[in-house]
Amino acid sequence: MPDAVELVYAVPRDALLAGLPAWRGVWTGDPTVILRRIADGGTYCPRPATEVDPTLKQIIPYLLLRDAQRLFLMKRTRAGGDARLHDHYTIGVGGHMNPGDDSVLGGLRREWHEELEADFVPEFRFLGLLNDDTVEVGMHHLGVVYVAEAAGRRVAVRETHKLSGSFESVATVREVYDRMETWSQFALEALLADDQPSARA
Numbered sequence: 001m002p003d004a005v006e007l008v009y010a011v012p013r014d015a016l017l018a019g020l021p022a023w024r025g026v027w028t029g030d031p032t033v034i035l036r037r038i039a040d041g042g043t044y045c046p047r048p049a050t051e052v053d054p055t056l057k058q059i060i061p062y063l064l065l066r067d068a069q070r071l072f073l074m075k076r077t078r079a080g081g082d083a084r085l086h087d088h089y090t091i092g093v094g095g096h097m098n099p100g101d102d103s104v105l106g107g108l109r110r111e112w113h114e115e116l117e118a119d120f121v122p123e124f125r126f127l128g129l130l131n132d133d134t135v136e137v138g139m140h141h142l143g144v145v146y147v148a149e150a151a152g153r154r155v156a157v158r159e160t161h162k163l164s165g166s167f168e169s170v171a172t173v174r175e176v177y178d179r180m181e182t183w184s185q186f187a188l189e190a191l192l193a194d195d196q197p198s199a200r201a
Helices: 013-017 032-041 104-115 170-175 182-194
Strands: 007-012 025-027 043-046 056-067 070-076 092-094 125-131 141-149 163-169
Touching: 007 013, 007 032, 013 032, 013 056, 025 182, 032 104, 032 141, 056 104, 056 125, 056 182, 070 170, 092 104, 092 141, 092 182, 104 141, 125 182, 141 182, 163 170
Parallel strands: 056 141
Antiparallel strands: 007 043, 007 056, 025 125, 056 070, 056 092, 070 163, 125 141
């Protein structure tokens, strides 16, 4: 019996981005309009079709996990499902929304439990919306970026055959910047900018 096809949540690109300026990176403006369009305008579609359909944007809850001044840095192995991401570093925990996820945050909470071993669920703080239509992976996805604090509590990667992960200093993360996924590069810059006092004024 063939494996069931994964269904992922996607929104028509034109409806999602209508009237909004194009951007590349993490947009930290008022997300109200786009979040409403995500909630009301999407449907679950077979993943193989959405990965090659330029008219759809798959919605990806994307979490940046920190422990004070350290960031949770992961490296993808060659066992992962998407060959385009093999051997890349990432600071984003997350993935596609699947049937049963009642919201973007619901999808993020599920991904938290599926991807990480931790005996707590942190508070998720919205950071911005991540878009990059200049690369193949980014063209078909929109990231909804959140930040959470581990506060000294243990966190580990659950699927160690697909990922390795540990909390590392910003300097260490910078050392592998050129081998990070584009989304993680954008997310890192947005997080560091958010840390500046003027960003919270």
